[in-house]
Amino acid sequence: MVALPQVWEWLQEVSDPEIPAISVVDLGIVRDVRWVGPELEVTITPTYSGCPAIQVIAGDIASHLRAHGVQPVRLTTRLAPAWSTDWITERGREALRQSQITPPAPPGLTAIAPQVACPHCGSGDTECVSTFGSTPCKALYRCRACREPFDYFKPLA
Amino acid sequence: MNAAAEFCLRLGDSDLVLSQRLGEWCGHGPVLEEDLALTNVALDLLGQARLWLTLAGDLEAEAGGQHRTEDDLAFLRDAGQFRNLLLVEQPNGDYAQTMTRQYLFDAWHLPLLNALAAGGPERIAAIAAKAQKEAAYHLRRSRDWVVRLGDGTPESHRRMQTALDGLWPFTGEMFAADAVDNAVVPLTDLQTPWREEVSATLAVATLEIPASAWMQKGGKQGVHSEKLGHLLAEMQFLQRAYPGAQW
Numbered sequence: 529m530v531a532l533p534q535v536w537e538w539l540q541e542v543s544d545p546e547i548p549a550i551s552v553v554d555l556g557i558v559r560d561v562r563w564v565g566p567e568l569e570v571t572i573t574p575t576y577s578g579c580p581a582i583q584v585i586a587g588d589i590a591s592h593l594r595a596h597g598v599q600p601v602r603l604t605t606r607l608a609p610a611w612s613t614d615w616i617t618e619r620g621r622e623a624l625r626q627s628q629i630t631p632p633a634p635p636g637l638t639a640i641a642p643q644v645a646c647p648h649c650g651s652g653d654t655e656c657v658s659t660f661g662s663t664p665c666k667a668l669y670r671c672r673a674c675r676e677p678f679d680y681f682k683p684l685a
Numbered sequence: 686m687n688a689a690a691e692f693c694l695r696l697g698d699s700d701l702v703l704s705q706r707l708g709e710w711c712g713h714g715p716v717l718e719e720d721l722a723l724t725n726v727a728l729d730l731l732g733q734a735r736l737w738l739t740l741a742g743d744l745e746a747e748a749g750g751q752h753r754t755e756d757d758l759a760f761l762r763d764a765g766q767f768r769n770l771l772l773v774e775q776p777n778g779d780y781a782q783t784m785t786r787q788y789l790f791d792a793w794h795l796p797l798l799n800a801l802a803a804g805g806p807e808r809i810a811a812i813a814a815k816a817q818k819e820a821a822y823h824l825r826r827s828r829d830w831v832v833r834l835g836d837g838t839p840e841s842h843r844r845m846q847t848a849l850d851g852l853w854p855f856t857g858e859m860f861a862a863d864a865v866d867n868a869v870v871p872l873t874d875l876q877t878p879w880r881e882e883v884s885a886t887l888a889v890a891t892l893e894i895p896a897s898a899w900m901q902k903g904g905k906q907g908v909h910s911e912k913l914g915h916l917l918a919e920m921q922f923l924q925r926a927y928p929g930a931q932w
Contacts, residue, residue: 574732574815576728576729576732576819577729577732577733577735577736577815577816577819578728578729578730578731578732578733578735579728579732580728607736607811607812607814607815608810608811608814608815609814610811610814610815610818611815657718658718658719658721658722659722659822659825659826660718660721660722660725660726661721662721664725664728664729668718668721682822684818684822685818
């Protein structure tokens, strides 16, 4: 039986299918991992109710763990408590920044209208172009300083 | 069907039908950003509909009824078995009508989900707590559009007032509680806050609430307009043409 810290380490290697730079662990989607008898149960939670990536994520987790010799694996979906961008780790935020996606405001600051900094030039002089972007979790912004468009990962507290 | 299952069916059907309506805009939005936004809202509502319909099927089975999956409920029922609000089956019309319909719905949806998340039965509260975050975002967006178009050009104002006059008679049903609603949530309590929210927004938008107090109802009991039949004919086409087909 594989130790759970090892399993968590392997899960770090599973990327979000829409934003490959960030792992499903750093995104806060994996809520629990435990052995139930001989079976490994991985509990995940969806970001948005309609996010089509959740089925792909479940499949990716199962096949990745199987590739490491862990089986049987059971994927369980848990709704409560509902996913929040506060669960994105600091490493995850940095990974988003590296992919030119502005991460959501840090925990505790989401209630205040956050300043959305441009991931290209760092300027805070930005404007929302569209409240929705290429995925349900992002909004489309534009930098007034460097004129580049960028994605903003919407805060959901 | 027991009250809790029926209640979930009502919410799931309203989400599903509104989602399908918004999906009709896909590829037809006035600008690309709006096309994306409408279909993203549709996606949120579809996700919520799946959760509600799955729970409705589970609750029905636990009460000794047959077990129906989300797909059974979405694709294998005819208009008379749908329990959605009449408001959401109204056609898209122009952008004014689509955004007014969305705003009137969102302004009801969010406080309802808040009430369910705070005091509903456990599994209902869990879905509501998930959905309320999405609904808050939807409301912010549709409220902005109502103000922008209502207090916009003379033409956009005229279209918004026409849309509001046409859709207003479908808003009473949202608060017309019966035994099913009362078993889960005090729906009538939501009417005053809704009215305050809507009045405040419409005042900023320079739009007038229609004077007529007469309200349509029946959707929650399965009495629909012919418009729902047309919507279902499209949504359920595959299952009707090839019963039992798997994707």
